[in-house]
Amino acid sequence: ISIDQTGSFLQLNQYRLMEQIGQGSYGLVKLAYSEEDSTHYAMKILSKKRLLRQAGLMRRGPRKATSPLDRVYREIAVLKKLDHPNVVKLVEVLDDPLEDSLYMVFELVKQGEVLRIPTDNPLSEKRAWSIFRESLLGLEYLHHQKIIHADIKPGNLLLTEFGHVKIADLGVCNEFLGEDATISNGSTAGTPAFRAPETLIPGQNQYCGRAADVWALGATLYSLIFGNVPFLADSVPLLYEKIKQDSVKFPENHKVTENLKSCIIQMLEKNATHRITVPQLKTNKWVTS
Numbered sequence: 178i179s180i181d182q183t184g185s186f187l188q189l190n191q192y193r194l195m196e197q198i199g200q201g202s203y204g205l206v207k208l209a210y211s212e213e214d215s216t217h218y219a220m221k222i223l224s225k226k227r228l229l230r231q232a233g234l235m236r237r238g239p240r241k242a243t244s245p246l247d248r249v250y251r252e253i254a255v256l257k258k259l260d261h262p263n264v265v266k267l268v269e270v271l272d273d274p275l276e277d278s279l280y281m282v283f284e285l286v287k288q289g290e291v292l293r294i295p296t297d298n299p300l301s302e303k304r305a306w307s308i309f310r311e312s313l314l315g316l317e318y319l320h321h322q323k324i325i326h327a328d329i330k331p332g333n334l335l336l337t338e339f340g341h342v343k344i345a346d347l348g349v350c351n352e353f354l355g356e357d358a359t360i361s362n363g364s365t366a367g368t369p370a371f372r373a374p375e376t377l378i379p380g381q382n383q384y385c386g387r388a389a390d391v392w393a394l395g396a397t398l399y400s401l402i403f404g405n406v407p408f409l410a411d412s413v414p415l416l417y418e419k420i421k422q423d424s425v426k427f428p429e430n431h432k433v434t435e436n437l438k439s440c441i442i443q444m445l446e447k448n449a450t451h452r453i454t455v456p457q458l459k460t461n462k463w464v465t466s
């Protein structure tokens with residue numbers, strides 16, 4: 178990789194790095210311009226050292242010895258074989274073994290995150306409906322490829338300039354073999370407010386990854402419509418108690434259809450075996466309305 182400080186921008190091979198457009202526990206995302214094809218890209222920048230450090234923190238109990246770098250290389254291998262209109266497209270990876278940074282070049286999804294929450298200006302039911310339907314197709318595709326996303330949330334749904342949705346961030350995904358995805362690494366993956374109750378039972382770390390993705394998509398749909406997550410608390414332990422115990426409440430002053438409420442309730446069903454599945458969602462009254 179040729180790195181040179183051209184003026185104030187870093188030049189990586191044909192990519193000129195521009196301003197930061199995203200950031201998270203994973204690292205950060207910068208806008209990148211390729212002179213080769215006069216096209217902008219989203220460049221996700223990871224620090225290998227930071228990944229190794231994070232693993233130290235997150236590592237709990239007997240876990241398979243996957244170094245966090247293996248997870249990134251696994252995400253890359255997974256992303257390279259994916260091709261669906263509702264999943265972000267990995268273009269290439271710049272990885273210099275002598276460098277600490279790892280660069281993942283993605284097709285730019287121009288409008289970024291569909292909605293930042295909490296917000297007082299959530300989406301209309303119509304807009305949420307369109308975003309939900311495309312997210313569902315993307316999730317159906319991932320599950321069909323035997324991939325559990327494991328971190329579905331509004332921040333990982335990106336909007337194209339034409340208003341289409343692409344699911345991003347397979348950084349904590351789980352690939353499963355065989356029929357179903359019983360997640361057994363008890364990973365503390367996923368964003369607390371979007372985690373399914375069955376993933377919060379200490380010790381019981383065998384749960385169905387697909388059902389947990391449906392729960393997270395349900396919590397995401399709730400937050401797109403109401404502007405905040407379905408369960409809120411001042412601490413993570415309290416939040417987890419609410420996720421396990423409390424029933425979903427809909428704000429009184431917020432007019433939504435009965436079909437939408439019913440769809441959300443079926444996705445936020447505490448019992449994973451009773452929870453609506455992706456195939457059932459595809460024929461749900463609200464989804465097909």
Ligand SMILES: COc1ccc(C(=O)/C=C\Nc2cc(OC)c(C(=O)O)cc2Cl)cc1
Pocket residue numbers: 198199201203206219221265283284285286287288289290335344345346347348
């Ligand atoms: C306002 O304009 C904006 C246009 C694009 C963005 C943007 O792209 C942000 C994040 N992007 C991504 C993040 C990912 O993980 C965390 C992955 C992945 O690992 O799959 C892929 C992408 Cl693309 C932001 C603002």
